[in-house]
Amino acid sequence: MPMHPSPPEDRDGLLDAFEQNCQAIIDLGLSCRESDFEIQTECPGWTVKDQIAHVVGAEKSFAGIPTPRVEVPDYPHIRSEFGRRIEHDVEARRGIPGKLVVHELADHLPIRMAALRAAATPLDEVIGGIFGPETTYGTQLRRRVLDTWVHEQDIRAALDRPGDLDSPGAAVFVDAIFRSLPRIVAREARVPIGHAVVLDVTGPLVGREGARVIEAEDGRPLGAPLFTGAEPTATDELPRITGIKLTTEALTRRAAGRRSTDEIRYTVHGDEEVARRVLDALVITP
Numbered sequence: 001m002p003m004h005p006s007p008p009e010d011r012d013g014l015l016d017a018f019e020q021n022c023q024a025i026i027d028l029g030l031s032c033r034e035s036d037f038e039i040q041t042e043c044p045g046w047t048v049k050d051q052i053a054h055v056v057g058a059e060k061s062f063a064g065i066p067t068p069r070v071e072v073p074d075y076p077h078i079r080s081e082f083g084r085r086i087e088h089d090v091e092a093r094r095g096i097p098g099k100l101v102v103h104e105l106a107d108h109l110p111i112r113m114a115a116l117r118a119a120a121t122p123l124d125e126v127i128g129g130i131f132g133p134e135t136t137y138g139t140q141l142r143r144r145v146l147d148t149w150v151h152e153q154d155i156r157a158a159l160d161r162p163g164d165l166d167s168p169g170a171a172v173f174v175d176a177i178f179r180s181l182p183r184i185v186a187r188e189a190r191v192p193i194g195h196a197v198v199l200d201v202t203g204p205l206v207g208r209e210g211a212r213v214i215e216a217e218d219g220r221p222l223g224a225p226l227f228t229g230a231e232p233t234a235t236d237e238l239p240r241i242t243g244i245k246l247t248t249e250a251l252t253r254r255a256a257g258r259r260s261t262d263e264i265r266y267t268v269h270g271d272e273e274v275a276r277r278v279l280d281a282l283v284i285t286p
């Protein structure tokens with residue numbers, strides 16, 4: 001079942017999705033009272049203001065603007081050196097009123113978008129950056145769309161202002177989940193060989209994707225897409241299928257690691273234990 005809406009694949013479409021995510025964060029921030037900025041979000045350790053500080057700090061870093069050097073305390077939510085690096089942008093803005101952090105992003109976004117559009121970098125061009133020297137521009141751009149959309153949803157959930165669950169950013173994130181499904185099913189969830197799992201997303205964004213576990217040449221389990229469009233052969237064995245049905249919000253909050261399996265609503269047709277293992281392993285964000 002094709003995803004609807006489908007994710008943008010071209011450079012302009014991805015840039016439009018990124019800009020839409022950032023503008024939504026700005027609009028949400030401009031509507032906040034100062035007390036709203038201190039509401040804790042589902043991203044561990046971060047308030048609404050911290051979310052906005054992270055977005056503006058990350059984009060200034062990608063634009064070549066140095067990250068402020070501050071001392072970052074050993075917060076419980078920091079679990080790696082990468083996490084500590086990200087925290088610098090947030091820590092540097094802790095004493096700044098939320099409205100000023102929003103205006104910082106609002107002032108920077110037009111400059112950032114003009115530079116990105118003028119550069120006309122091909123999606124397949126290999127670039128450097130925090131994701132390593134072998135990262136392509138397209139991979140980095142999709143990650144920025146994914147990241148900003150997840151943080152937009154963090155803010156929306158904290159403020160109880162749902163929206164953009166069928167936006168291009170949502171489609172990019174759900175597409176990333178679908179692409180990760182074979183690996184998750186076979187490696188992280190350890191679904192047995194001969195089984196398959198289907199995710200059925202009911203909306204606002206709708207789509208269906210499946211992965212089956214087959215035996216590789218070396219005998220190890222290997223995840224493979226279920227819906228390839230290829231005609232089955234006489235030797236193909238039909239897999240045992242477990243279907244998981246859930247909303248776009250439930251899927252993306254779980255895949256972002258913001259809610260546990262117990263905190264989302266879903267239905268299962270098939271093996272309940274297999275479904276639970278897949279949902280427990282479904283997180284795709286760092």
